[in-house]
Amino acid sequence: MADSGRSQPEAGRAGGATASPLGHEQGRANPFSDGSCATRVIAVSSGKGGVGKSTVTVNLAIALASAGHRVGLLDADVYGFSVPAMLGLAGEPSISEAKVTPLAAFGLNVMSMGFFVGDEQPVIWRGPMLHKALEQFLVDVDWGGPDFLVVDMPPGTGDVALSMSQYLPASEVYVVTTPQPAARRVAQRSAYMARKLNLPLRGVIENMSWFNAPDGTRSEIFGHGGGAQLAEELGVPLLGQIPLVAALREGGDAGHPVMASEPSSEVAEVFRHIAERIVGLGRSRVFRQELRIK
Numbered sequence: 001m002a003d004s005g006r007s008q009p010e011a012g013r014a015g016g017a018t019a020s021p022l023g024h025e026q027g028r029a030n031p032f033s034d035g036s037c038a039t040r041v042i043a044v045s046s047g048k049g050g051v052g053k054s055t056v057t058v059n060l061a062i063a064l065a066s067a068g069h070r071v072g073l074l075d076a077d078v079y080g081f082s083v084p085a086m087l088g089l090a091g092e093p094s095i096s097e098a099k100v101t102p103l104a105a106f107g108l109n110v111m112s113m114g115f116f117v118g119d120e121q122p123v124i125w126r127g128p129m130l131h132k133a134l135e136q137f138l139v140d141v142d143w144g145g146p147d148f149l150v151v152d153m154p155p156g157t158g159d160v161a162l163s164m165s166q167y168l169p170a171s172e173v174y175v176v177t178t179p180q181p182a183a184r185r186v187a188q189r190s191a192y193m194a195r196k197l198n199l200p201l202r203g204v205i206e207n208m209s210w211f212n213a214p215d216g217t218r219s220e221i222f223g224h225g226g227g228a229q230l231a232e233e234l235g236v237p238l239l240g241q242i243p244l245v246a247a248l249r250e251g252g253d254a255g256h257p258v259m260a261s262e263p264s265s266e267v268a269e270v271f272r273h274i275a276e277r278i279v280g281l282g283r284s285r286v287f288r289q290e291l292r293i294k
């Protein structure tokens with residue numbers, strides 16, 4: 001890591017057990033841990049990998065920004081970051097007076113571990129180092145008090161997810177799933193995760209719901225009804241169904257998200273609809289700082 005030639009968050013430079021206390025331990029405030037914080041934190045997560053979390057995060061964040069909201073995007077998938085490539089972002093954020101300025105793209109302020117380590121480098125930090133790095137992403141980054149902070153959550157309930165829930169105690173969890181009717185298992189995992197992280201589940205987003213063939217026929221390649229079933233199991237609304245479209249994958253690979261490059265497409269309309277529903281849900285009233293995981 002040290003020979004990457006790039007500057008890194010303090011945790012990366014400090015090295016294991018000798019790391020000095022950081023963040024609020026040094027008197028720097030975490031703007032997102034305060035109950036009066038005006039930012040809604042939208043944690044995009046899922047019970048399984050590869051279901052389109054990052055794709056949803058990126059396009060949903062752009063949909064919120066194009067509706068006039070101020071939006072930050074935090075890529076908390078530290079080990080498997082994909083947001084920089086999806087947004088076509090490269091390079092390092094600038095640092096002045098101990099504040100890190102996030103990179104900007106498509107109207108979003110963005111922070112990702114990918115800005116500090118090369119694509120070719122695996123992130124092999126252990127829990128305490130990651131914890132400090134994530135803390136710096138919240139405490140030392142000049143987010144500018146956004147209306148929404150959309151977070152691409154890592155899979156599962158590992159160290160990163162636990163740290164995120166500690167630093168973002170008012171996060172609202174949105175679960176991305178595919179339409180296979182395996183809802184019960186995903187529901188159990190999602191509910192377990194939200195309970196373990198002590199965060200409210202707010203809605204389900206179904207991805208890869210159907211495919212429009214060139215002749216106009218709609219095929220439900222990955223089955224039918226999984227999102228609705230999961231939403232029912234969890235007692236939260238199904239906020240939208242996103243079709244399987246080549247442009248989403250191509251846009252992600254090329255760094256041109258569909259929401260920005262094809263704003264009048266069917267899929268962009270779906271993301272706009274999901275964004276509107278999330279705005280319409282309003283903030284969660286659950287904020288139980290006393291129950292935060294220590």
Ligand SMILES: Nc1ncnc2c1ncn2[C@@H]1O[C@H](COP(=O)(O)OP(=O)(O)OP(=O)(O)O)[C@@H](O)[C@H]1O
Nearest residue numbers: 049050051052053054055208243244245248249252
């Ligand atoms: N609706 C869709 N239509 C077409 N391709 C999609 C769609 N949703 C996601 N993809 C593609 O599927 C792949 C996986 O999506 P993505 O990386 O967003 O999933 P993820 O849940 O974040 O994965 P991981 O668990 O690895 O972080 C990507 O190549 C993405 O472009």
Ligand SMILES: [Mg+2]
Nearest residue numbers: 053054077082
């Ligand atoms: Mg991802």
